[in-house]
Amino acid sequence: MSVILRSKVMYQLPVKTAEGEFALGYSERGLCSLRFPGTGAVPASATRPPERVLRWHASATEALLKTLSGQPARVMPPFDLESGTAFQRQVWAELQKLSIGQTLTYGAIARVLGKPGASRAVGTACGRNPIPVLVPCHRVLAANNKLGGFSGGIEWKRALLGRENVSVAPR
DNA sequence: CCCTAGCGGTGCT
DNA sequence: AGCACCGCTAGGG
Numbered sequence: 001m002s003v004i005l006r007s008k009v010m011y012q013l014p015v016k017t018a019e020g021e022f023a024l025g026y027s028e029r030g031l032c033s034l035r036f037p038g039t040g041a042v043p044a045s046a047t048r049p050p051e052r053v054l055r056w057h058a059s060a061t062e063a064l065l066k067t068l069s070g071q072p073a074r075v076m077p078p079f080d081l082e083s084g085t086a087f088q089r090q091v092w093a094e095l096q097k098l099s100i101g102q103t104l105t106y107g108a109i110a111r112v113l114g115k116p117g118a119s120r121a122v123g124t125a126c127g128r129n130p131i132p133v134l135v136p137c138h139r140v141l142a143a144n145n146k147l148g149g150f151s152g153g154i155e156w157k158r159a160l161l162g163r164e165n166v167s168v169a170p171r
Numbered sequence: 172c173c174c175t176a177g178c179g180g181t182g183c184t
Numbered sequence: 185a186g187c188a189c190c191g192c193t194a195g196g197g
Contacts, residue, residue, distance in 0.1 A: 085180080085181075087179090087180060087181090088180090088181095110179090115179070115180095117177085117178050117179060118178075118179045118180070119178080119179085120177095120178060120179065120180085121178085121179045121180040121181085122179090122180095124179090124180065124181070125180080125181095128181090171172085
């Protein structure tokens with residue numbers, strides 16, 4: 001009777017910011033995706049989302065604006081991260097423990113998970129994070145204070161960290 | 172700086 | 185089952 005549900009995006013709603021329009025996706029369980037500006041138009045919902053989703057979106061909007069400005073989010077919507085593998089969800093859970101300006105390395109997360117050789121796999125899992133910014137994969141750096149990668153575009157990572165006053169090694 | 176070997180999880184054949 | 189792909193890392197030149 002237990003079934004692994006793919007987190008289906010049922011509603012997509014926009015968030016207008018100074019940096020452009022983000023697209024937030026919601027399943028029946030909560031926020032399940034965040035797309036950066038310029039990654040495709042936000043499709044208009046055929047039907048008006050239920051109140052519950054609108055409340056989630058209000059929380060997510062505030063949290064996103066706060067995080068983009070380098071301030072702690074006061075509220076968060078529920079996250080639906082069930083689409084991930086067990087390993088990915090463990091990594092994403094570690095990301096959620098990081099507050100503004102707090103960073104870890106890929107290797108450190110691997111060690112925390114008891115898999116010290118899995119730093120590269122941690123990087124891949126970060127890259128699959130469906131809710132960047134709010135699940136702060138941008139706070140994971142490579143060894144020696146280097147920037148590492150970012151699926152949403154390395155300039156976004158640099159900007160997000162800069163807003164949080166995190167200094168990163170040049171090159 | 173560069174290059175290389177080794178690494179683990181994932182997804183596609 | 186095999187294999188290529190990766191947001192990595194440590195070590196060496």
